[in-house]
Amino acid sequence: MPETIVKLQDVAVFQNENLVLNNIDLEVKKGEFVYVIGKTGSGKSSFMKTLYADLPLKQGTGQVVDFDLKTLKEKDIPFLRRKLGIVFQDFKLLPDRNINNNLRFVLKATGWTDSTKMDEKIEEVLNKVGMKTKGFKFPHELSGGEQQRIAIARALLNDPELILADEPTGNLDPQTSVEVMKVLQDINQNGRTIIMATHDYALILKYPHKTLKCDGSKVFEVIQKAI
Template sequence: MSNRFVKFENVGMRYGMGAEILQDISFVLEPGSFHFLTGASGAGKSSLLKLLYLAHRPSRGIVSMFGDDVTTAHRTALPRLRRRIGVVFQEYRLLDHLSAIENVAMPLRLAGGGDDHKIREHVEELLMWVGLKDRMHAKPPTLSGGEKQRVAIARAVIAKPDLLLADEPTGNVDPQMARRLMHLFAELNKLGTTTVVATHDLELVHEMGGPVMHLQDGQLSSRHLPERARGPVSATDPSRPNLSANLSSDLSS
């Protein structure tokens, strides 16, 4: 089996007995790479992300992740693989009975990531960075769409996953916050997290540059845009915490 980080080989996907939504999808995500996923509504972006975060298996072809062939893996092996993946869902999927800070802390608590004081300090710093200093103790039903999105993003990145998948992560925030969130993804990527961002925001894609996977009619094409703005977007903001130090800190120390 290939030792590539993530590899799709001639993958097809359909729901039930319907027509294939994804057709002959092949690509490799190298460790520590950053990719945009683009395409019109209905092109199959969310379906491809579902394969990547192991919510579905392909109808045909081979999907290899972290050295395992997930196409044939027993379902009991999938939770172990999913723990290495951070996901930003379009619909947020926050727990309504928990506060923002409790939602974001959950991946660290499930992973046994240090004592409560360190976890809380870590989560508070990240929530402050995404502009939610005054909303940390609010529960999802009282948050706006943009606030929920930022909580979901913080939850996805807090444990520094091996693979980050973000489905339209800037769709409900203003342009300034969108760039701040891309800064966060870029910082996490610099720490080694392989990152895939699905977006309709072609202006942001061209501003950032880099590899682009484009879906059209269920088929994938690739191109590489000049990385004109990757430096400025991910540059350190002296008014904010050092995310590299924050996200890479060993909470169990």
């Protein structure tokens, strides 16, 4: 049996005191690729933030990569996030340093100390996203699609058990979106579990996977119809 990476039971998601989503039951197994879709404001981002403990779990029970979201203490959140790779819509690269040093910064922040091992890891993740030759460039010298590939490489640095991608193609044109999706597909085919929030229906049809929809404060699975 594949191990369970995410398990939510009767979860409610709150933004401050406002109930955003209710009665969520979800199980995601190792190696799955799951889309989370829904209109702007339907709760996709709040759902993702709950998974990486940016929003506290106040109601229901939730496990993410063996961490209990209900009892998770503030000081343990960084340890949860080390097991996660998080990819945002707006890349969040540090503009004042080149790509290698962006990645090195993350490794140092998560406890790496051996310079040679850091260099090897940086080369490995850049290779995985097809950006091996770009490490000396600064973020502003790269296209949006290239920056998002770097953001995916950054998410892979600590060999995460789960990648959370929140609208990773939201700022990209359709062609570039497909290129970034291909990178995520490859990563998933190598055994990584991915949950991706998106409103890009063209991608969902091109790369069908299990799809959850946020609508009317509920989260439910929808079956994709092939075109």
